[in-house]
Amino acid sequence: MAQAVINGLLIGGVYALVSIGVTLIFGVVKIVNFAQGEFVMIGMYISFFLFTRFGMDPLVSLLVSMPVLFVIGILVQHFLIRRVLGLNDLPQIFLTFALSLLILNLALMLFTANYRTVHTSYSDEVLHWGGLIVPVAKLIAFVVAMLLSGGLWAFLHATDLGKAMRAASQNRDVAQLMGINPDRVFAVALGIALALAGAAGSLLMPFYPAYPLVGQVFVLMAFVAVVLGTLGNVIGALVASLLMGVAESLGIQFIGADSGLIVVFLLLLTTLALRPSGLAGGRRR
Amino acid sequence: MRLRGWGGIALGIGIAAMAALPLVVRNAFAVDIFIRILLFAFIGTAWNLLGGYAKQLSLGHAAFFGLGAYTSTLLQLDFGISPWIGMAAGGVVGMLASLPIGWLCFRLRGPYFAIATIATAQVLMLIFLKFRDFAWGAEGTTIPNLGNAPLMMQFEGKTPYYYIVLCLLALALAITASVERSRIGYYLVAIGEDEDAAEAIGIDVARVKRNIYMISSFLTALAGTFYTQYIYFIDPQTAFNFSVSIEAALVSIVGGIGTLWGPLIGTMLLETTSALLQSWLGNSIGGVQLTVYSLILMSVILWKPTGIMGYVSELTQRRRSRAKGS
Numbered sequence: 001m002a003q004a005v006i007n008g009l010l011i012g013g014v015y016a017l018v019s020i021g022v023t024l025i026f027g028v029v030k031i032v033n034f035a036q037g038e039f040v041m042i043g044m045y046i047s048f049f050l051f052t053r054f055g056m057d058p059l060v061s062l063l064v065s066m067p068v069l070f071v072i073g074i075l076v077q078h079f080l081i082r083r084v085l086g087l088n089d090l091p092q093i094f095l096t097f098a099l100s101l102l103i104l105n106l107a108l109m110l111f112t113a114n115y116r117t118v119h120t121s122y123s124d125e126v127l128h129w130g131g132l133i134v135p136v137a138k139l140i141a142f143v144v145a146m147l148l149s150g151g152l153w154a155f156l157h158a159t160d161l162g163k164a165m166r167a168a169s170q171n172r173d174v175a176q177l178m179g180i181n182p183d184r185v186f187a188v189a190l191g192i193a194l195a196l197a198g199a200a201g202s203l204l205m206p207f208y209p210a211y212p213l214v215g216q217v218f219v220l221m222a223f224v225a226v227v228l229g230t231l232g233n234v235i236g237a238l239v240a241s242l243l244m245g246v247a248e249s250l251g252i253q254f255i256g257a258d259s260g261l262i263v264v265f266l267l268l269l270t271t272l273a274l275r276p277s278g279l280a281g282g283r284r285r
Numbered sequence: 286m287r288l289r290g291w292g293g294i295a296l297g298i299g300i301a302a303m304a305a306l307p308l309v310v311r312n313a314f315a316v317d318i319f320i321r322i323l324l325f326a327f328i329g330t331a332w333n334l335l336g337g338y339a340k341q342l343s344l345g346h347a348a349f350f351g352l353g354a355y356t357s358t359l360l361q362l363d364f365g366i367s368p369w370i371g372m373a374a375g376g377v378v379g380m381l382a383s384l385p386i387g388w389l390c391f392r393l394r395g396p397y398f399a400i401a402t403i404a405t406a407q408v409l410m411l412i413f414l415k416f417r418d419f420a421w422g423a424e425g426t427t428i429p430n431l432g433n434a435p436l437m438m439q440f441e442g443k444t445p446y447y448y449i450v451l452c453l454l455a456l457a458l459a460i461t462a463s464v465e466r467s468r469i470g471y472y473l474v475a476i477g478e479d480e481d482a483a484e485a486i487g488i489d490v491a492r493v494k495r496n497i498y499m500i501s502s503f504l505t506a507l508a509g510t511f512y513t514q515y516i517y518f519i520d521p522q523t524a525f526n527f528s529v530s531i532e533a534a535l536v537s538i539v540g541g542i543g544t545l546w547g548p549l550i551g552t553m554l555l556e557t558t559s560a561l562l563q564s565w566l567g568n569s570i571g572g573v574q575l576t577v578y579s580l581i582l583m584s585v586i587l588w589k590p591t592g593i594m595g596y597v598s599e600l601t602q603r604r605r606s607r608a609k610g611s
Contacts, residue, residue, distance in 0.1 A: 032396035083587055089395040091586045093342055094538060098586065101531070101579035108572030212572075220407075223400045262411045265404045272389050272401060 012245020021193035037215025043201020069198030329548030331504035340477030345402030353506025379506025410525035425520020541594025
């Protein structure tokens with residue numbers, strides 16, 4: 001039981017990076033990014049290829065995947081998302097949805113559906129801590145994920161750009177009146193969100209296989225976490241992600257190996273049934 | 286929308302051509318493509334009732350497709366009941382399932398409605414994967430081949446299947462046309478434009494959405510039964526396949542969301558593209574079809590969100606205004 005909680009918390013840290021990205025984009029740009037999971041996948045493949053070609057440790061290639069995805073985020077914002085802002089739901093939903101399909105299927109064509117794994121020196125290592133087993137790779141992923149989340153929080157609260165971002169998410173029109181350039185703020189928000197997804201990919205690589213569909217698991221987790229943690233709320237998304245990791249892990253422990261997702265979906269559906277108003281009830285406009 | 290003059294003639298010619306098609310084309314590969322086109326046009330038309338007119342963008346219609354497929358197959362294999370009855374039963378099951386699913390998902394709007402519908406379809410798939418003794422688990426089952434048994438919805442050759450799915454599509458189009466002309470049609474469009482405003486002018490939004498969801502689910506479930514009978518096989522992955530949900534939405538958006546003919550036209554374009562790609566590249570490379578689909582979808586969204594039908598109506602309007610001017 002305690003072991004399952006530990007495992008869940010550790011993986012929940014990685015879910016948090018994805019969820020925070022989704023919630024940041026939703027909060028600032030008011031778009032739900034269906035393609036967030038695919039950017040995790042891109043991060044994983046970047047780390048995989050840097051490892052197999054140059055023997056670069058995934059923790060080092062984190063420093064490659066994050067900037068690369070930051071730039072991709074700015075490009076996605078500039079060439080795609082910017083063009084559907086202010087339109088109705090349909091283009092907003094299906095643009096990122098199409099992007100997700102596109103990246104996923106390009107990956108299928110380029111990399112095939114095979115599972116790719118990276119084996120680092122610490123992949124199999126575990127720490128024993130009062131009868132509990134803590135896998136080192138997952139612990140590292142968790143710690144780095146928490147550091148990045150903390151860094152983002154500090155950025156949002158301590159820097160001018162971060163404050164501009166929070167202002168834009170609270171009230172876009174007023175923020176614009178205060179001289180905040182929304183294009184720039186949106187581009188940075190997309191960049192940061194995708195960089196976090198890329199970081200999640202690199203951090204997963206030592207203990208999680210990369211394959212084209214891998215992002216789907218993470219994005220679904222992130223959606224549930226973002227709904228649970230109240231849309232657009234970074235801390236809420238973080239806490240909800242950790243809880244979801246634990247819920248999934250307990251589901252696997254008590255119901256069976258492939259039931260983690262069932263538990264998560266049921267969690268989403270029960271939440272919707274019980275307190276719908278607190279979730280997406282407050283509609284923008 | 287009354288048919289007058291050229292519209293009526295074009296419709297008559299279209300129907301005659303569709304009915305005569307398998308008499309002219311004997312190639313099994315081609316007929317298979319026609320069946321796929323009609324099937325997905327049918328599913329798309331069913332989706333369009335909810336997604337197109339009321340703008341409730343569901344990405345979980347595979348739930349009803351799968352329920353229809355499993356209902357008729359379970360009735361046939363466990364009780365020997367003909368899939369014709371099973372199909373109707375599946376439709377009813379799909380319709381009833383839309384009540385709790387709608388109750389949950391309609392609490393959300395926009396993207397979160399879409400996500401919640403994905404979750405319901407996935408939960409159903411996982412349930413059928415998990416409970417092996419109930420419905421064959423992950424391996425699925427084949428439908429025993431009875432040869433030419435029209436009463437059991439089994440035929441030699443593909444032509445009868447073509448006519449079945451043609452009738453299904455005609456049914457869905459007839460329903461859509463009558464909804465379009467009715468008061469409900471206007472309610473749906475009002476809901477699609479702005480739910481709160483629709484509620485404010487006295488439309489019972491929850492009830493209208495629930496009713497149209499029931500019709501849409503009923504029709505989608507019929508497609509599930511048909512498809513299982515057509516391929517003689519069922520498993521959770523095919524029955525609740527996410528790509529069914531995707532394609533239902535895709536063909537409508539590409540063809541023209543919230544229009545009578547949009548889903549059919551969208552399916553013709555997409556399925557023809559996919560068939561051409563298949564004959565050029567073969568089946569060897571995974572992902573080609575959906576790559577092309579997603580590019581088409583993206584272009585439609587960025588340049589013509591009203592789809593092909595939107596483009597066509599713009600053209601005719603422009604011609605009409607030019608004719609008036611001269």
